[in-house]
Amino acid sequence: MRTLRCGEVRPLHVGERITVCGWVGKRREHGEHLAFVDLRDYTGIVQCVVEGSVDVRSEYVLQVEGTVSARPSGTTNDQLATGEVELHDCVVTVLNAAEPPPFAVDDRVEVDEPIRLKHRYIDLRRPKMQRNLRLRAQVNRAIRLAMDAQDFCEIETPLLWAPTPEGSREFAVPSRLHQGKFYSLPQSPQLAKQLLMVGGFDRYYQIARCLRDEDLRADRQFEFSQLDLECSFVTEQEIRAFVTEAVLDAAEVATGVRPGAVETITWAEAIDQYGTDKPDLRFEMRLIDLSADFAETEVKAFAAPTVKALKVEGGAEFSRSRLDQLVDRAKSLGAKGLAWFKVTEHDGVLGVDSPLDRFLTDAERAAVLDRTGASAGDLIVIVADEYRLVCSVLGTLRVDLGGAPVSEGPYRYVWVVDFPLFDGVDAEGRPEAAHHAFTMPHPEDLERLESDPLSVRAQSYDLVLNGWELGSGSIRIHRFDIQQRVFAAMGIDAEEAELRFGFLLGAFKYGAPPHGGFAFGIDRLVAIFAGENNIREVIAFPKTQSGADLLTGAPSHLPAAQMAELGIRPVPKAT
RNA sequence: GGACCUGUGGUGCAGCCUGGAGUGCACGCCGCCCUGUCAAGGCGGAGGUCGCGGGUUCAAAUCCCGUCAGGUCCGCCA
Numbered sequence: 001m002r003t004l005r006c007g008e009v010r011p012l013h014v015g016e017r018i019t020v021c022g023w024v025g026k027r028r029e030h031g032e033h034l035a036f037v038d039l040r041d042y043t044g045i046v047q048c049v050v051e052g053s054v055d056v057r058s059e060y061v062l063q064v065e066g067t068v069s070a071r072p073s074g075t076t077n078d079q080l081a082t083g084e085v086e087l088h089d090c091v092v093t094v095l096n097a098a099e100p101p102p103f104a105v106d107d108r109v110e111v112d113e114p115i116r117l118k119h120r121y122i123d124l125r126r127p128k129m130q131r132n133l134r135l136r137a138q139v140n141r142a143i144r145l146a147m148d149a150q151d152f153c154e155i156e157t158p159l160l161w162a163p164t165p166e167g168s169r170e171f172a173v174p175s176r177l178h179q180g181k182f183y184s185l186p187q188s189p190q191l192a193k194q195l196l197m198v199g200g201f202d203r204y205y206q207i208a209r210c211l212r213d214e215d216l217r218a219d220r221q222f223e224f225s226q227l228d229l230e231c232s233f234v235t236e237q238e239i240r241a242f243v244t245e246a247v248l249d250a251a252e253v254a255t256g257v258r259p260g261a262v263e264t265i266t267w268a269e270a271i272d273q274y275g276t277d278k279p280d281l282r283f284e285m286r287l288i289d290l291s292a293d294f295a296e297t298e299v300k301a302f303a304a305p306t307v308k309a310l311k312v313e314g315g316a317e318f319s320r321s322r323l324d325q326l327v328d329r330a331k332s333l334g335a336k337g338l339a340w341f342k343v344t345e346h347d348g349v350l351g352v353d354s355p356l357d358r359f360l361t362d363a364e365r366a367a368v369l370d371r372t373g374a375s376a377g378d379l380i381v382i383v384a385d386e387y388r389l390v391c392s393v394l395g396t397l398r399v400d401l402g403g404a405p406v407s408e409g410p411y412r413y414v415w416v417v418d419f420p421l422f423d424g425v426d427a428e429g430r431p432e433a434a435h436h437a438f439t440m441p442h443p444e445d446l447e448r449l450e451s452d453p454l455s456v457r458a459q460s461y462d463l464v465l466n467g468w469e470l471g472s473g474s475i476r477i478h479r480f481d482i483q484q485r486v487f488a489a490m491g492i493d494a495e496e497a498e499l500r501f502g503f504l505l506g507a508f509k510y511g512a513p514p515h516g517g518f519a520f521g522i523d524r525l526v527a528i529f530a531g532e533n534n535i536r537e538v539i540a541f542p543k544t545q546s547g548a549d550l551l552t553g554a555p556s557h558l559p560a561a562q563m564a565e566l567g568i569r570p571v572p573k574a575t
Numbered sequence: 576g577g578a579c580c581u582g583u584g585g586u587g588c589a590g591c592c593u594g595g596a597g598u599g600c601a602c603g604c605c606g607c608c609c610u611g612u613c614a615a616g617g618c619g620g621a622g623g624u625c626g627c628g629g630g631u632u633c634a635a636a637u638c639c640c641g642u643c644a645g646g647u648c649c650g651c652c653a
Contacts, residue, residue: 034610047613075611100604103586108614110587114645167653214652436653544645
């Protein structure tokens with residue numbers, strides 16, 4: 001039907017009779033004797049010269065047979081890859097007419113997202129969406145090649161699966177054959193892949209669809225894709241090396257540049273220096289500890305277990321209203337307040353300009369200036385409170401003040417390792433698994449599992465790229481005795497364990513190998529490479545923040561007969 | 576569950592704060608003109624439930640309340 005794609009026509013084709021197919025972009029008519037039609041497909045645009053009038057409109061689908069000719073001198077277009085040539089003596093076949101589209105198929109025109117999503121099939125024609133989805137395919141391919149090269153075996157796991165009441169809320173699917181019973185859509189293939197390890201597939205992977213019924217965000221959809229992998233007889237370092245290979249290959253394919261070595265920092269260092277477990281290493285600005293300097297302070301605002309600061313270079317220029325906004329932001333993040341100090345210089349001596357200055361001792365003022373290494377023109381902001389709160393508030397402010405959009409290069413991967421096994425306690429005072437209940441404690445900390453569980457580190461690790469958490473993984477518990485101790489620490493007795501994870505524990509009795517794995521989000525990775533701050537831009541048919549599909553109208557009501565067949569009935573919403 | 580922002584011809588905006596005739600801009604669309612344009616150009620034209628409902632007012636796109644939709648964020652996401 002065609003011999004070349006629109007964007008592929010070049011001077012080397014001059015003289016050839018070719019056939020191209022595509023959509024009408026722009027047409028420029030000059031009376032009844034001459035018209036130019038831009039024919040577009042995903043590769044680009046080629047100009048068709050029609051001697052005479054032509055009855056085509058925007059987005060008509062055409063087949064054009066024509067002779068490639070060099071453009072007359074002075075009429076070439078260096079904006080187009082095909083700008084030195086054009087098609088003459090065109091035979092135009094209208095394959096399909098089209099109504100005027102609701103918006104232009106053109107990246108230069110900004111269109112509100114609801115309109116784009118309602119007519120996604122048109123939006124997908126736009127060059128950006130073509131680029132993004134094709135980039136995604138490239139990344140998928142690079143990942144598959146990398147995993148294959150590392151002897152991983154691709155295996156699919158069920159979407160209709162048993163509920164695994166851990167972590168995020170699952171979607172339920174009513175069973176027709178077993179009325180009143182339900183399948184769950186997996187939040188991840190976690191348990192399935194561990195069963196594959198017991199089944200002897202010592203290196204498994206898949207690009208798996210995962211489903212989580214949690215509120216949506218710019219970086220979260222109900223359904224998303226992960227590179228999911230699990231392997232046996234490996235160390236934590238080996239697993240990270242497998243994943244590193246895949247993500248470096250993906251970055252190289254996507255950007256043309258292979259990022260440098262991936263750094264590794266511990267969770268504790270990340271929290272302490274960056275205030276978050278997903279640090280953005282593209283800019284320096286670290287949290288500076290002033291706790292010791294204010295241990296004996298008389299300043300009420302700083303009388304707290306932890307006092308930490310951020311230095312904002314050049315921040316002394318901030319207006320009062322901007323500073324007020326900063327204070328409000330800190331409060332909205334949970335801080336009681338935020339102290340700020342503009343660093344000044346008089347006669348070569350550094351000082352500070354701040355409402356709190358008159359309450360500081362000379363030693364305290366000196367400490368603030370020295371520890372932060374501030375110079376005139378900088379701004380220092382300080383939060384004092386409990387350790388974790390101070391870190392999280394300043395961690396967020398750090399990104400607010402110094403961060404760039406996630407998608408801007410350079411690409412700085414970082415492994416965050418040695419997460420705590422438990423992340424606080426639940427309402428009944430029982431430690432809650434930070435990753436999941438099958439995460440292997442750090443061997444050095446195993447002895448404290450009963451005496452001081454919250455201090456126990458896990459053999460778990462996250463991969464972070466430019467401040468976005470791409471994914472996480474861990475070495476799993478494969479021995480029953482350790483699993484029992486972890487369950488006990490979490491307050492899960494044998495009966496409850498059997499109820500929730502019986503099939504996994506049962507399988508583990510029959511020779512479970514030591515194993516561990518990882519999973520990272522493809523949507524987030526591709527979004528970053530595509531220069532998007534929003535994963536909907538790399539998903540063909542995404543849902544809105546309220547979980548609606550504006551194209552299909554989903555979710556929608558089921559016909560009564562189908563409801564009856566499934567044995568389900570809606571109940572009025574409780575008020 | 577909560578906070579904030581947005582909603583005006585097909586599209587993107589301005590108008591709203593400080594109420595006074597659906598007023599304006601750009602693109603698109605329709606018609607006519609135009610033989611080298613390329614986000615073509617010229618002339619003319621059509622196209623509106625100012626998201627929806629209520630209130631205040633002589634008068635509401637504009638002020639108030641509610642509601643719906645979209646977005647960003649908090650909670651949530653082992």
